[in-house]
Amino acid sequence: MNIIHASLAAVALLVASGVHAQDAAAGKEVFAQCTVCHSIDGSNGAGPSLKGAVGRKVGSFEGFRYSRAMKSTAYSWDAKSLDTYLTNPAAAIPGNVMPFSGVADAQQRADLIAYLAMLK
Ligand code: HEC
Structure with a gap:
């Protein structure tokens, strides 16, 4: 990779990962780690369904x-x-019993919450 390609790649990366407030599509990917316990279709599993959880x-x-x-x-649940x-x-x-340690990344949480807010 020459220097121009390298800097173009860096710019592309910045655009891709940089300045978005919240992104439900990205949040759906973050939610992949929740689906083992949480459905979005109203059925309960190891955890309660998160359909309509926001509000x-x-x-x-x-x-x-x-x-x-x-x-x-x-x-109530809000952002x-x-x-x-x-x-x-x-x-x-x-004292809550959700066996999950959390999502450390603030952007991932914002994306995840944007996704959850769409599950009506
Ligand atoms: C290994 C199973 C498991 C995983 C993984 C998990 N959860 Fe949970 N979750 C639970 C359980 C069990 C509860 C209920 C806890 C209680 O009653 O104390 C819960 C409760 C919740 C609640 C409260 C729901 C309500 O109706 O009040 C939210 C919101 C939630 N989880 C979000 C998430 C999100 C988002 C993820 C992924 C980042 C996640 N959970 C990952 C098992 C899980």
Whole structure:
């Protein structure tokens, strides 16, 4: 690769990874690590379905047996509460039993939440 090609590749990378606020398509890829437990079609698995989760009260999806900690959390899921939860689930809602340590990357969380918000 010569120097011009190298710098063109660098520019392409910057454009691809750089300045987007949130991207539901990218969020769908991040969501791949959630699908082992969470459906988007309204059926419960190891975790509650995340269909319509944004705007719903925490721990209230029909037919899922939540932990006491999650059931007794009084707020609803929005971009801010999801961002806090998905950063560090155990710290955000102590005693919840989601066996998942979180998504460390802030951009990945923003994309993921944009995707979740589309699941009506
Ligand atoms: C290994 C299984 C597993 C994985 C992987 C997992 N979760 Fe969960 N999730 C759960 C369980 C179980 C609960 C319910 C916890 C409770 O009742 O304390 C839960 C709860 C949730 C809730 C609260 C839902 C509600 O109805 O209030 C959200 C939001 C959530 N998970 C998002 C995610 C996202 C996004 C990912 C991927 C980044 C993910 N989870 C990965 C098992 C999982």
